[in-house]
Amino acid sequence: MTRSWNLAIPFGLCGVVLGAGLFLSGSPGAAAAVLLLFGLLAAMNSPLVFPRSIGAVEARRRSAVDGRPVVYWRPGCTYCLRLRLRLGRGARSLHWVDIWRDPEGAAEVRAANGGNETVPTVVVAGQPHTNPDPAWVRGQISASG
Structure with missing residues (x-):
């Protein structure tokens, strides 16, 4: 990708x-x-700040195997950048899906947010959470690891 x-x-x-x-x-x-x-x-605003994105299908598959959250994001989103920076090194353990590069990921975000592409949307155990607090996401990383 x-x-x-x-x-x-x-x-x-x-x-x-x-x-x-x-x-x-x-x-x-x-x-x-x-x-x-x-x-x-x-x-x-470069993709260098974010871990390499994967497709939504692969992210769901990996999340089902290892239990780690899936983060749907897009470049230029200040809330996505805030989440990424506040997670620090822990962000690398999540599965990141760039919705501008993956139409299926964008469709999942729209389905979870009433038709809007609101990011970051973090999916934990199949449940979407829109723009969650980074401390909460850090707790989900700890719980899955």
Whole structure:
């Protein structure tokens, strides 16, 4: 499954263009700050922050075997980023499904949220939980491990 760079690349390119413009106009400090800001935005919206996504079918299969939760997410979602960052290293033990890359995952999220693609949606033991507290999700990781 390919990884989505749809948001990271424009942030990076905008940072380079604005930074170059500021640098050429004689403001190297401002250029560095702009590059740093847009680089951070690009990194936060890149798939590098999230564990590699798998398909919804494979995630359900793996979850049935190991009992670990499935997280449905999409790039650019601030709530997904918040969940990912607050889970820390524990996020790697979850099964992540990018709904922009997996139509079946998007359909599952819509079914769980009244037709809306509200993410993150975390499925634990077949029960969907929309935008749950990261501490609760951490507890589910501990319970399944």
